[in-house]
Amino acid sequence: MIHSAWLIPVLPLLSFLIVILFLRNKPKLGSLVANCFSLITFILATLVLVGRLQGDSLLREWNWLEVGSTTITLGFEINALNSLMLFIVSFVSFLVNVYSLEYMEGDDRKSIFFAYLGLFTFAMLALVISPNLLQTYIFWELVGLGSFLLIGFYFYKDSARAAAKKAFIMTRIGDVGLLIGILLLFTQVGSFEYDEIFAAVRNGELIGSVITASAILIFIGAVGKSGQFPLHTWLPDAMEGPTPVSALIHAATMVAAGVYLVAATYPLFEVSQIALTTVAVVGCFTAIFAASIGLFQKDIKRVLAYSTVSQLGFMMLALGTSGYVAGVFHLTTHAFFKALLFLAAGSVIHAVHTQDIEEMGGLNKRMKITSLVFLIGTLAISGFPLFSGFFSKEEILISAWTSGNEIMFFIALFTAFLTSLYMFRVYFLVFTGETSEASSHAKESGSAILVPMLILAVFAVFSGFINTHWFGTYLSDFLLEDAQITVKETHAPTWILYAATIVSLAGIFTSYLLFGKNKTKFGESSFSKSPVYSIVYNKYYIDEIYDAIVVKPTRLFAAGLKFIEWFCVGGIMKTISGCIQFVGWIGSRLQSGKIQTYGTIAVFIFALFILVYGVTNGGLLK
């Protein structure tokens, strides 16, 4: 089975092509076809994961482009890390496909939506099985295309247009870093292949500064895709896309690609303490920074978006503190519970037609199942004991502590508190208390929406058990089997477990006091007048700062060039044409001012030149 793993990305591509070419105007059939392909893809990916669990890694490559003596290959690779990713991506993708059957009902561009989902899934799966950096970059950009198309799906909305554009450009800033990193590595190693690059690192063929530089450049790419500070601003805006898209792309898969990339190129990071520290610091800062913004947002999807940014920061922190397994583990559990939270939020939005959590309330009476699964997701992300997030977050905290950086550890611990605080804020405001006006007509969604959520809920609860110190570190054993990294044996103090549990419960309790019991609404309270609130609510004015220090100066520079174009270049132009006109005026008898004569003259002069020089045997020019 594992040998036909290349089929996994090909199937969604076929789905995209078939639907966009032939079923554009047949929403029913189009969505069904897409779902079938999605299901088969998921089954194949599961079989490949099972195959990898029992067997070995695999690498197959074909020549793609020959330049001089260099041969660039394309191919696929199945190893522990990416077989897991294949499963996660195809699984969430399939559930989102099913969910969208009902969620996108009535949209006359439903087929297009499913086609784009196929395109995205294709790129994401192909990215994951890429065995070399160039191929990774190719699909890295193509997932960006899928994301762009889906964010801008409601193209007639100006906000969607702006968000799609922003997402593409902000991530491309990161991509440029990645591309330069690839160029640097290629110049040094002479190959794009992961294996050869890692071998060069192992054998000491690369000097330290090159490794550090290329690792940091690759990380810049990850920062863009994974919405890390300072390139995070596109991700909350990306919520303009339909909610299933937010669940798939902007929670579970594409935004995790940055984390995946760092994990996949981990042998580079590992040998450079500077690179590791950079990753850890950026991740740690992003985690608390985004969590603080998430606390004050009113739009349910934006809270979740900032939460995603924050959780991705956690994963980066783990990778940056040598917690390779912890990072990938959290990536896995987060994919399940965050996709669940988004889908549940979508179910709510579908029912109440608003995204403002302060307008909602009391939905647990009208939407029992949605309410339940949202609670499960919230418990999981808050690290409530025995839920999946509990185990993976604990691993991250252990990793931060054992790396010796106590400041980052305590920041992470405080962020864990904030996480349960802001997530339960959403839960309490939306689902508990009295039924608000917006919620009064809400109805529970249908089964196509509920079933995927229930399946994800099961994973959100239990997926943590794949890696525990009580039952067995299956994930860890699996990943480290063929990851080309060195593992440090660490002994974590047990108090970290208690600390994590306490902050999680403290956050929930605080949240209950503030939002469960008292229904504090920031928008209505006097707190909303304070400068702290407005700074945080306005996302620390990062967008405005970028506008002032990047966008406006660039425009000004361009306007300056335009000025040069008009006055200097245009001036030269006028001078030249003025001279020509003058000559033309002198020779106007000869040329009679008509342009057609020009040709005749050109040929004439041409013949004359040859004749003269021929006869004089070139003597004139000697």
Added chain:
Amino acid sequence: MTHSFILLALILTPLLGVIALQFIPKDNYTLGKNVGVLFSGIPFLFSIYIIFDYFQDGGLTGYSITKKWITFGNLSESPGHTQTLYKVGFDLGLNGFSLLLVFLTALLCMLSAYASIKQVNYAWRLYFSLFLILETAMLGVFSAQDIFLFFLFFEVTLITMFILVGKWGYEERAKAAYRFLVYNALGSLIMFSVFVYIFVNTGTSNIGTLTELIALNGRLAPEGMGFSDETRSVLFLLLLLAFAVKFPIVPFHTWLINVHAQALPAIVMLHAGILIKMGAYGLIIFGLGFFPDQAQNYSFLIAILGLVNLIYGAMLAMIEDEIKKVLAYSTVSHMGIVLLGIAALNEFGIQGAMFQVISHGLIAAIMFYLVGKLYERSETTVLRQLGGVAKDMPILSGFLLAGGMASLGLPGMSGFISEAMAFVGLFEKEPVITVIAVLGIIIAAVYVLRAVLAITFGKGDIMKERKWKDLSFTEALPAIILLSAILFIGILPNVFAETLRPAIELILKGIGG
């Protein structure tokens, strides 16, 4: 087996169309345009034949034609010359690079002629006659194996293009045509001077012979033979200047902006797609071919020029508020990549430059084809006045978006291959310039998305008055063909890379790599 007549037929059949057009009554436009489009398409069939033949037995020498054309001299034996006869040959032939350019020319001419049908409202006979002469001349430029024959064809493109721009198009077309002529004629003058100088001092005008004589013998020959280093530097710089106009290299680009904005979109397809490529072709074949050492010496200058083109064009494309001007500056920016690739002077760089020449030809053609189709409906190309086109015209918008993605170098499409190769090639030589150039792809994303989304996305107030018809299948066909070609190169680049390899090896042999 020799098929030399095929190349000749490929070049000359459009001229038969010119004759045929003269016999069609003036009021029978339907027949006239059909004849025009038909004859413009025949070279395409020939070019396909040559390509298939090439892939079967791999040779292009069978297509060469060598005919004595003008000979004179032999008046005296002069020292320093091995040849006493001055020969100007009617020499035609192909290499991998020119084959692809001939193919591109034939393809774009066919599509452009097809696109012209709705855009030419008067003097159709003159239009199609000039169009077909232009086609012959362009095909001639890429297959000429003699510098004077090259020059002759080059001049014919200039004159026909001048009238095509000046007579049909938008309001300020006459001014644009005049500027086009002034700049290009000056470029031609410089080129012609260089050619004459070379001819007089070597006695031959055959490109292949000259490449051997100047490039290889220049280094290998004993003292006193061939040109001195100073002379070759001057000649190289003059050639660079001559082709800088056509290229266009900033600051010689303003004529291009005017032509893009004022000529008929169908003509701009040819202009951006092929005509300016003659600058890149000339620089590679003559500049690198004849003067490899000088190209080496001035590679830093070329890299800087390329960088300026790339950034300057992208910056101005970012603030223009008219789609045709955005695309014009985008052309300037894209040609910067060609210069960067040339500056690298290694396999990756040269191959990247050649790919970019082909790739940009396709991308510019699809974009201007679509802009033409859009203008037929909207009667405006100002970005502010457009918007929401995707609502009524999802197919046109889809193609526009795809073309835009190709333009910003999305992987899977041709532009990515050329950009990536040029960057890889240049990085080992000029890492700093490469890094700045790579940053340029961010600006490319900004200006492409700004322009394309301004047209396709949004509320679409402009569309409220009447419903716009989306592209019909026949209207979409040229876009389908062009997009397929763009994707083909992007997905299977090796097919073209193999075709280009011998030509690249020949150039690098001169460089002594």
